[in-house]
Amino acid sequence: MKIVVVSAGLSSPSSTRLLADRLAAATLEHVDAETEVVELRDLATQIAQHLVTGFPSARLAAALDAVAAADGLIAVTPVFAASYSGLFKSFFDVIDKDALTGKPVLLGATGGTARHSLVTEHALRPLFTYLRALVLPTAVYAASEDWGGEGLAQRITRAGAELARFPAAATAAVTVAAPAAQHAGPGGAVDVDTAAAIAPRSLTGAVTSVDPAEGFVTVPFEQRLAALRVP
Template identity: 55%
Template sequence: MLATAPLKIVAVAAGLSSPSSTRLLADRLAGAVRERLSADQDRRVDVQIIELRDLAVDIANHLVTGFPPKELKAAIDAVTGADGLIAVTPVFTASYSGLFKSFFDLIDNTALTGKPVVIAATGGTARHSLVLEHAMRPLFTYLRAVVLPTSVYAASEDWGSSGDEYTEGLPSRIRRAGGELASAVMGRTVSGASRSLTLDDGEDAVVPFEQQLAGLRTA
């Protein structure tokens, strides 16, 4: 009997510092996806974190020469070959970082077609959270990816907050986004009727993922 191929989850982190809150958020999201996938089926899950700061020079060279160095090509292949993608950027001048945009500029605009993606960002203030909807979601929609309903923004104060009766804390948003990506990777996606639906909400809460892809493939 042939072994089942592992599910591949790739997280791209565009943080520039070390340590980086952007990398930390990528790790937390990847961990949430791994936990849900491992609990839901008897299948190995491979998680890869790509830190763009380590590829900055290669990205610049590729933009100039048109030829990706070996490590950059491996990163691009990992992203395009993943079953599910997590994309995390710090906020610079009310948008994603130049490094983040430059990396995704190198990916063919059909290479992510139908791929489920969780978008996330970090910043110093909650006022920049709209970068998720005004910049990141349009970018991945252009790349024909399936951007999942829950996006995650982490401001500085969010790391020490668990939320209250009026707001949802960062840990619960991470778990919800991770659950949505796990659901999509397994061939299902959240219907969109409620942003709080997750894998635990039963079969009525989801629609076949293949149905979601049909529109993209025939467009």
Template identity: 60%
Template sequence: MKLVLVSAGLSVPSSTRLLGDRLTAVVAELDAAVQVQVVELRELAVEIAYNFTNGFPGRALAAAIEAVTAADGLIAVTPVFSASYSGLFKSFFDVLDMEALEGKPVLIAATGGTARHSLVLDHALRPLLSYLRAVVVPTGVYAASEDWGAQGLAERIERAAGELVALMTGITGTQHVRETAVDDAPVEVGGFAVVPFEQQLAALRPAD
């Protein structure tokens, strides 16, 4: 499976990229088959701007769009600016085709200077990704400056990563589910029950 990390961090080093790396590391621990690719939006800023003016992506931007479109799952991380996602983060998702994220599992995360901006996950990122018809995992991860090294962040990362792995496996691992299921019983992956599609469909049929 292919996982793409989209990081909108601007500085080097970046706490936004650090949070993304911690999330991808846990996902890779939970599923060794995951291959991770990183898209640094800071490096694509000029090409994103040109794309708005001429309608054509440059070579690096086109490669990033292709990677995101072909991914089995996505981790999207942004710093907080003016109580919302950054303009660079929004601009990248604006240049994607509307179908690029349809049905794709996405883990949302953000970094900021204060815990007061934690609602950015549900008030900004979740509506944006839901509008693009992505499947956003229930747990988002916000890291304020005081969260690094403090209790609680590691647990949120573990929970969110587990939810993403469960969704990615349930959507892309249909064959694996069929092979490991016994008598059509749900298979547990990352702490979540993955029910084969045939079983879900059968439950909707009226009884004879």
């Protein structure tokens, strides 16, 4: 399993990078995985050039390929003007439109005040839902006063456990069947990745199961969440 961490922090050291690292560490407590960090601050000029020319540099192309090939993604941004930063958005503007389809994504954000805590829900979650990613239930926002607090540590632990368990849970939620001939492979079976990609999502971003008799069946949110809870 490979986890790619995208951090859009601008300073060094950065609270955004710190949150990203802690989310990655929390994930690795529950799964044996390889991690790679994409620091957008180091790619800012190349991202801007790609937006203008349409051609990525070798270094930016490697970062985009890493995100596309990842089994899971951790994406963390600082809050600017009550939303994600322009650098963060620009990176996901240049990524291939299908790169995040069916990919579990753990969201994080940092800001100076708790008043921006819903940025993960009104800005980040819609962005990744549009990109057809599978956004995890727990998103982590860290205000300046949260650092060192028990509440932040608990949210990080919970979110990391969700990302570690999500690939297995998502696979279990998708029955390998043939709801439609156009999506069927040899012997009438549907590839798991294809089923996850074409299955409709509920408002929470959860995948639905595929029932051979009824087609797509929505899995209740509580049932999905129960499968991801830490024992």
